[in-house]
Amino acid sequence: MNRGPWHAATVLTAYGEAAVSGRFFTRWSALVSLLVAVTMLTPVLPGGTAGYAQGMLGSFAAWCALAVPVLIVAALERRLETRSVRGILVTATMIAVAIARPFANDAALHLLFGRGSHGDIVARVSTNLVVVVLLFSLVGVITTQYQRASDSIERLDAALERLSEARRAFEDERRAAHELVHTEVADLRAARDEMLAGTIDFDAVRDYSDLVRAASHRLEALADAPAGALDPAASRAASVALSASASVSTAVQAPAPKPRIVRALRPTPMLLVGAIYLLTCAPFLVSTGDLMVVALAIISSAAMDAVVTLILRAAGPDGRVPLAGFIATWLAGGAFASLVAAWLAPDLGALLLLVPLVAVPASAVVVGFAIDASRRARDEENASTAALAGAAGALAALRTGTGAPLQHAASTLHGRVQGRCVIFAALIDDAPPTGAQIDGFRDQTDLAFDDVLRAGRAADAACTGDLDRVIDGWQPLLHLDTRIDPALTTAIARSGVAPLVGDIVNEALVNAVKHSGARAARIEIVHVDDDVHVRVASAGQLPRPLVPTRHFGSRTRLYQDGPDVVLEAVVSAAGALTRQV
Numbered sequence: 227m228n229r230g231p232w233h234a235a236t237v238l239t240a241y242g243e244a245a246v247s248g249r250f251f252t253r254w255s256a257l258v259s260l261l262v263a264v265t266m267l268t269p270v271l272p273g274g275t276a277g278y279a280q281g282m283l284g285s286f287a288a289w290c291a292l293a294v295p296v297l298i299v300a301a302l303e304r305r306l307e308t309r310s311v312r313g314i315l316v317t318a319t320m321i322a323v324a325i326a327r328p329f330a331n332d333a334a335l336h337l338l339f340g341r342g343s344h345g346d347i348v349a350r351v352s353t354n355l356v357v358v359v360l361l362f363s364l365v366g367v368i369t370t371q372y373q374r375a376s377d378s379i380e381r382l383d384a385a386l387e388r389l390s391e392a393r394r395a396f397e398d399e400r401r402a403a404h405e406l407v408h409t410e411v412a413d414l415r416a417a418r419d420e421m422l423a424g425t426i427d428f429d430a431v432r433d434y435s436d437l438v439r440a441a442s443h444r445l446e447a448l449a450d451a452p453a454g455a456l457d458p459a460a461s462r463a464a465s466v467a468l469s470a471s472a473s474v475s476t477a478v479q480a481p482a483p484k485p486r487i488v489r490a491l492r493p494t495p496m497l498l499v500g501a502i503y504l505l506t507c508a509p510f511l512v513s514t515g516d517l518m519v520v521a522l523a524i525i526s527s528a529a530m531d532a533v534v535t536l537i538l539r540a541a542g543p544d545g546r547v548p549l550a551g552f553i554a555t556w557l558a559g560g561a562f563a564s565l566v567a568a569w570l571a572p573d574l575g576a577l578l579l580l581v582p583l584v585a586v587p588a589s590a591v592v593v594g595f596a597i598d599a600s601r602r603a604r605d606e607e608n609a610s611t612a613a614l615a616g617a618a619g620a621l622a623a624l625r626t627g628t629g630a631p632l633q634h635a636a637s638t639l640h641g642r643v644q645g646r647c648v649i650f651a652a653l654i655d656d657a658p659p660t661g662a663q664i665d666g667f668r669d670q671t672d673l674a675f676d677d678v679l680r681a682g683r684a685a686d687a688a689c690t691g692d693l694d695r696v697i698d699g700w701q702p703l704l705h706l707d708t709r710i711d712p713a714l715t716t717a718i719a720r721s722g723v724a725p726l727v728g729d730i731v732n733e734a735l736v737n738a739v740k741h742s743g744a745r746a747a748r749i750e751i752v753h754v755d756d757d758v759h760v761r762v763a764s765a766g767q768l769p770r771p772l773v774p775t776r777h778f779g780s781r782t783r784l785y786q787d788g789p790d791v792v793l794e795a796v797v798s799a800a801g802a803l804t805r806q807v
Contacts, residue, residue, distance in 0.1 A: 269343035435647035449632035500531030560586035734762030742766025
């Protein structure tokens with residue numbers, strides 16, 4: 227089961243995955259860092275509004291200067307092959323930028339206005355270090371998860387398109403099969419009526435029986451032929467048969483695209499925004515040396531976050547809150563934080579006390595948009611995954627249904643129609659047929675022909691096991707190297723574990739496409755004692771060595787094995803296979 231972004235791993239593991247991903251620094255991290263630079267990390271200058279404006283301009287100039295080396299690192303991390311080197315480069319860049327920011331701010335202020343910032347340099351560097359590392363990491367983790375989900379969606383959609391192309395080809399063959407059966411039956415009816423209208427003797431019936439046998443053999447050969455043996459373009463229209471495949475095609479459609487405009491956001495995780503705000507204030511709070519101020523700041527930040535989050539959760543019964551309401555509620559939280567700051571540190575100055583009014587809702591909006599984007603991508607990924615799994619099953623049913631009407635028609639013509647010919651020929655061998663015998667032969671063959679047309683549309687291969695159908699459904703998409711003892715395949719199909727084994731293989735093949743866009747997979751199934759061991763491997767790269775996956779009520783794991791993504795499962799057969807093999 228996929229878990230939410232805050233439960234997927236520890237914070238350190240999540241950061242490590244993002245740092246080595248090769249796409250940590252993005253336009254989103256640039257946007258967030260710019261907003262933070264000109265609001266939360268603005269240098270403190272005397273002079274009221276003019277001084278605050280100069281601080282914002284100096285901070286913007288410093289941001290532009292520091293953005294140049296970060297852009298170089300962003301380009302470099304996408305080209306580095308070694309994951310550990312990428313992680314070290316990203317982490318070192320964040321720390322270096324955080325330490326350099328106060329000095330870059332002072333340099334920009336001296337260059338633009340001929341004066342520098344006030345405040346303890348240690349507190350300023352510490353504040354920058356906390357804010358930069360925290361927000362870069364938060365945005366990096368969520369955007370990496372979003373990009374990874376988007377990549378999976380692209381691979382799944384590409385696979386769905388290939389399955390859809392295969393589906394259309396099989397639907398054409400299915401139509402052609404129905405049309406061919408109708409044509410053969412119509413020709414045999416016409417030949418029978420022609421025979422009954424002429425001289426009816428043993429030789430005439432034998433010749434007609436040969437026509438029936440030849441038609442039966444043609445249909446049987448096509449039923450056993452590989453895909454593509456039927457030529458849909460050569461078939462004539464048979465509208466009564468075309469409706470048979472209509473219900474199958476809708477099962478293979480990709481999920482409908484969802485609107486990208488965000489009009490509502492989910493409430494942020496409890497205490498997260500308050501913790502972010504508190505951490506940005508931590509260096510200043512520590513510099514005061516007053517434990518009472520620190521304690522009151524912690525309590526007020528937690529209370530503010532808890533109240534705002536509870537209000538948002540109550541206001542959005544469907545789990546989402548209109549964007550305007552989301553921002554307005556967090557603005558109220560920011561106003562509360564400003565009042566608390568004015569109470570705890572009245573000497574900060576009026577303009578600096580407005581920073582919480584901006585910082586709190588800005589942090590909430592950044593977190594809200596990031597989480598919403600990640601969850602929407604994950605929802606779409608899950609929808610595409612389910613669609614792909616369903617598409618493979620639907621295609622297997624369609625492929626089975628292509629040969630079924632041909633096989634049924636061949637069997638009916640051979641067993642019933644040709645059998646009636648043999649009986650009719652024996653009746654008229656010594657004497658001409660009576661009117662009753664002719665009518666009886668016509669009625670009985672008509673019943674057989676009608677059964678071919680009626681039952682052929684609904685026939686399916688009930689003897690095909692779940693595992694066989696799963697493998698058959700994936701053949702158009704993946705080259706499958708199956709290493710399964712035929713006797714074991716038969717035993718699985720006849721046992722109670724067949725659906726479970728089929729589900730495991732289907733899940734593994736979905737993962738093969740989802741994680742790496744694989745075009746080939748290796749399936750190994752062996753019987754050990756009372757267990758069925760399933761192993762499916764395909765070339766690819768997981769985001770981490772071991773990834774959570776469905777357990778299917780069995781011992782299941784999805785992991786990286788050298789260049790391969792592997793899903794292994796052990797299914798307890800409880801003696802069911804021993805009785806079959």
